[in-house]
Amino acid sequence: MSGRAVIPFTGPAEPATQAPEPPHNVEAEQALLAALMLKPDQLPEVAQWVRPEHFYFADHQDVFACIEALVAANVEPTGVNIKGYLREPTIAGEPAHVYLARIVQEASGWSAASHARVVRDMATRRAMLAVGESLVERARFDPADTAAQAMIEDTEQKLLDLRAIVPQAHLAGQSTHEGMAWMRERITSLRSGLIASTSVSTGIADLDRVTNGGFQRGQLWLLAGRPGMGKTVAMTTLSRNAAREAGVLVFQLEVTRDQQWSRYLSDLAYVHNRPLPFGKIMAGVDLKDDEVWRIDDAARRIEQLHLRLECEPSATVAQIAFAVKAEKRRLAKQGLSLGVVFIDYLKFVRVSDRYKGNRVLEIGEISGSLKQLAKSEDICVVLLAQLNRQVEAEGRADRRPTVADLRDSGELEQDADTVLLLYRESVYLERKLKASNDPETAARLIDRQHALELILGKNRSGKTCTLDLWCDVAASSIAQHSRGPH
Template identity: 65%
Template sequence: MSGHPDRAAARAPAESAAELPHNVEAERALLGALLWRNDIMAEVAPLVSAEHFYFAEHQVTYSTIAGLIAEGKPATAITVKSFLPAQVAGMPTMAYLAALTSEAAEAVSAPGYAQIIRQMATRRDLVTTARQLIENARSAPIEVSVAGMIEAAEADLLLARGSVPDTHLASMTAAEGGAWMLGRIDRLRAGLERSTAVSTGIVDLDRVTSGGFQRGQLWLMAGRPGMGKTVAMTSLSRYAARHAGVLVFQCEVTRDQQWARYLADMAYVHNQPLTFGQIMAGVDLDDEQLWRLEDAQKRISQLHLRVECEPGVSIAQITFAVKAEKKRLAQRGISLGVVFIDYLKFVKVSDRYRGQRVLEIGEISGALKTLAKAEDICVVLLAQLNRQVEAEGRADRRPTVADLRDSGELEQDADVVLLLYRDAFYLEKKVKASGDPELIDRLLERQNSLEIILGKNRAGPTRTLDLWCDVAASSIAQHARGPV
């Protein structure tokens, strides 16, 4: 909330006090309570800061009290007086402080006053955002797009939303936390509580990540072009959508391509795969293939899956879409579990770090990690590895976390890093160049192999999983897929 430039302006004399939400009694009562009992600052400080007060004199007084307490000095009317001007609110400073002290209510009510002050500050920001949106809608020049106005308003609303504490992130003492965790283990063992993880559909991946997509975590799935990032996302998202709500932001491929991929995955038949290219073309499909697609469509309609196909999305758009989807699913008794974003390059950032890509990526990864925790979901962000993987002098092209493009912040924020590698991609190039029979045999052997390398895994070991895949059919699985 500190970033709102219009808050101070909103208190200018041109604005009457009735125009913007505030509660003068709560502000005075809180200041008086702090002057009486400095020890309650520990309860108040997490809830309110000087900028949340409406009146300038209250802002200065609160800052002075907080500063003295932080330095370990007593904050009383006498000590605070030395740091204020001779007159405050039209009266001598000592008289002003004495009035605050005399009006102080029970100190135990201080956190309640702080919450009221914070709520009023948030309401003022909402008013300012609404006014700005109205003004822009009425008189912004033609070169300012409607989409730009909406995105700006969304960003301001997110700032306002950030001032409202999330109850599920409440703190615990050591005793409370330990008891809560042991109680949770007992409930899990007794079958009274289910794991909050959402299965990836890959048994080995679930095992190594302690259950699959963990709520509150940021996963990164990265690879060079041609390694199967979108293929893996297609299968993993539809597997997860059997157990929980899944929201996909598909920014790289078009809507028809992505849904063709889902149908190809669902309609897979051993030795008779339908490629997503065939499905895209459509005209050469025979009756049996059409029946398979109709059956796949019926089964995919049972999944808790929504796909947003946009050429680019901002963090604000992602956040509001997540909240809307959670609300929609909750009405059906379903919990949103996983959000996929394909991929990092297409996530829009603010102008704060324009031109500084490393800092821009840090802003994205930090915001998505916060979103995962705040909304109790797992966010899976797809990313591309740098070209060093394919450097001429590199014998083994299997990637490591060091190959992440602008990797510092990504590696730091991610809870799990999945690095994708397909040996067949490089073998095909070598076979075309040389026609070597040994390479052809190797290609046939590795044609359907996809390695998922866990470069980072907070919940377990780092290891490599060798999975089955059919890139043309947009499908991955634990083992080769037989008849469905």
């Protein structure tokens, strides 16, 4: 077909004559337009993932936009009705209404969905070409002060943006009929164990109970607290618990590799009254024979877990997304699925330069992208975050954090499906004791030393509540009940 060709995303309105034509499928575009003219009630479903710019031919872009406008105005999108609103009276050399009548006549059916998928796939391929061409161009000609690493990160971000908009089968629109057939099949498969459960146990019975089974696939969870409240402690136990059931990927961006592995070892080697702090394991000296034996035993148990640790000083959302995909492929070869991804912590997650300097918008981009990642990869993403000082503001009687303390942090509260807030009274008792040394505070500290309050400030899967848990920060361990003798 002739006509005004447009290559969306790449810029120039006319393709270069010598270069091979970018991917497109004229028949699929025609069939999609015809299907929408024949059965316009399919438009809402199609419009979720096909926009006018996804058509290769400018005339087709115009026709699609016209169909959308007519349907919105409750006017039947026939060829005759469309023709009056087009920018050009002809399409491919024919009068517009003749062309439109012809494609309707030649249409093999009225179903739009499969044609829409092809049109969108071709548009994505053209966008991929544009990303590739721009990378080649930049690698050759960018000035010396642009680091190659920056170009890679830029390209990763662009590919991630493309990935995020590619429709996923399980996210695509469904009629009630399709939806119920899908749900019946899904329930049968879940009951027979044919597909993995929608949740992964946290290993903390009360937390599983109030969240409908634990970490939910497709959700973004936030684990937040003031510094020293035990975010990394809680992450250590929760991640190794989850890794008994499903694949777990941990992005440790704050503490070093040896510290995080030492935390796992200390947590698993826990024996009441015979502390083996992670700091001692890290240092490696002064370990007694029985302690080395306990470490060895814990190491053997850690080896059984489906857990992978990525330690980097920082990571972009795109790097996290690529690592998630790679881990999914690796686990799939063993017949396993990735269930939960932990990120410790928000401050060290980097984003594109789009909102440089505006941290609130940057955080919004991070939480939005991570939520998208959780949905598209069918995993639970658990993001650790530090609460700001307002929790400890003068005059605030209760320092237990609430979701309101997240208000200044971009879209965190809105994007998160579940918000877990950590509170250890002992942190404040220790400070008070240092300042005053009074016996009442000392007694209270002994009593509350191992108390951890896990406040479910937001809970998409159940009620909000506070769970009273046990913790030993030196051993980087939390549990439902005391791991002591009681």
